[in-house]
Amino acid sequence: MVQVNSSRFKTIFPTHFIIRQIQCLQSPRSNLFHLPFSRTLRTQKSWMDLCQKNVLLKNKLKAIQKGAKLEQQPWKPSPKKQKIIKYGTATLFASEKILVDLDSFKEIVNRGFTIIDKTLLISEFIECKAIVSLVVRPRRFGKTINLTMLRKFFSIPIYPDNEDYRRELFVESKIMERPDLFDKYFCKYLVIFLSLKDCSGETWSNMQTTFYKRLAELYKKYEYVYNKLDKYEKLNFDKIRSGILQYEITKDALLDLSKYLKEYHRNKCIVLIDEYDHPLNVAYQHQYYEEARSFFASLFGALLKGNDENLEKTLLIGISRITKSGYLSELNNLTVFPMYKKEFANYFGFTEDEIFILLQHNSKESQLDGIRQWYNGYQTGNDLNLYNPWSINSFINKETLEAHWIDTGRLSEFKEKFEKFFRFTMNAFSYYNVSNNLVESNYHIFILGMFHQAYYCGYKLMSNREASESRFDLKIEPTEKVNFKTGVYMEFKVLKYKKNEK
Structure with a gap:
């Protein structure tokens, strides 16, 4: 190059x-x-x-x-259409347009839509000691927008893209206040970006076909390394590029691509994986979980384990952490960052300062109390309250306080599976003698674990063992941090036997 x-x-x-x-x-x-x-x-x-x-x-x-007659010209940077508004710790690139269903950082900025400045995620990612990071956040929390932002910041532009065009995306953003990082990392790395959000299918064969198409598209993007490969590598490259289904070759496809790019550019790669857990969630729903788990565990295991000479850093994004299944469990260099940890805490979702500046720009600041009552944010590890961006942006667009976020997921499926799980759990406990102290202790620990997420929403959890009372098994008590002041008491009855229960 x-x-x-x-x-x-x-x-x-x-x-x-x-x-x-x-x-x-x-x-x-x-x-x-x-x-x-x-x-x-x-x-x-x-x-x-x-x-x-x-x-x-x-x-x-x-x-x-x-078949064109005109020569292609380099992309020309265009000045930002948004104006900059600041309040507290928040910076808003503001316009008259706000969109809820666009998840490309470049498109949002270039098309002049309103966007919250989250560019300090870049410095957090660079300075994080973890080599392989997994960040889990709820649905519709700005994960893909942030990942595409990282991609545009780090990746080396290939003609007609160029540094001037890229730089305009970040002009006057917070990351520009860190010239030490900007000059050292901006447009300096090859980025392997893979989104698994569309990797679906009712059968394992259908999912494989979809994934192999994504893999072929990724390889075609880096075809320029082809002439530097040896005969064997070219053979494998051709098979992946053409979408041929061959497990022994495909399972090492990302590992091989990282090697090709490192050898060609003499520089390590950055890997960004969006919705790493989506294929396994779909596979579980359609009952081919084990096949999908085995394949993706091998694929990411080969790429991320023992590949330090080719990879600089890796960031995986998803909704939930998949544990106790062998998926990514062999990665001893993986660090998980759930919402209750302070790292990456305020870069996904909206803080109250960011909500206020959005409402103020749209002349809706009087609705802040209503926002708190309806969308009562998530509490993070550094005591921040975060709100779902989808709900806030939908409120601003539709001007109605309602449960906008519910329509984005399969609530009926969740309800069905939760009820099935709950029946199974209660029946399982019903076969134990709860007068046994050890069993009863485990029982209360389990019940507390089921509802632990309420703690991060500002509630206090107690079991009757902790409170020395016998009238409830679980108490969910609101604190001064929440507006919904109603407490919840739960008591579970033991079933000796329930006929025909499966």
């Missing part, structure tokens, strides 16, 4: 687009060339003439391939 430091042509070109005259030089990013490379040549007119000629040749090639 050759980098051109011209204000017009600042970009990265794959070597198969470099013309013959430049191939006498030695690039710092490649060992394909044969003669020593002088960095001073980059500032010489002859060097710039060659680079400009290279751009024209590449454009002509693309025009011929597409």
